[in-house]
Amino acid sequence: MSAAPYLCAGALFLLGLFGIVTSRDYVHLIGCLTVLQSSTYVLLLSVGFRPGANAPIFADHAAYDRAVDPVVQALALTDIVVGAAVTALLLCLVVQLKRRRGTIEPDRLDPASD
Secondary structure, eight states, X not given: OXXXXXXXXXXXXXXXXXXXXXXXXXXXXXXXXXXXXXXXXXXXHHHHOOTTOBOSOTTSSOTTSOBOOHHHHHHHHHHHHHHHXXXXXXXXXXXXXXXXXXXXXXXXXXXXXX
């Protein structure tokens, strides 16, 4: 098993975390959060990978053949769907923030102007 997928997941995580820490507006923050979450996709798929295994569809081969873990694939797909929904919701909140407050920069928001 190669360490490349784990290194890639770690690099994506650190890149997204660095972007979150250094972001100056909310759109950049949401983009970096999406990059950070993509590291979980890579990590889940690399955990469930088995070299030389077939797809987990048993109609065309015997059930005792080696197959990739379908639970990990389902978790990765669920993670993608939840990530897309959270990203869409956060971007909608940023649009509303821009309409009501006139800025998307956290440093320029005035908490007293509710």
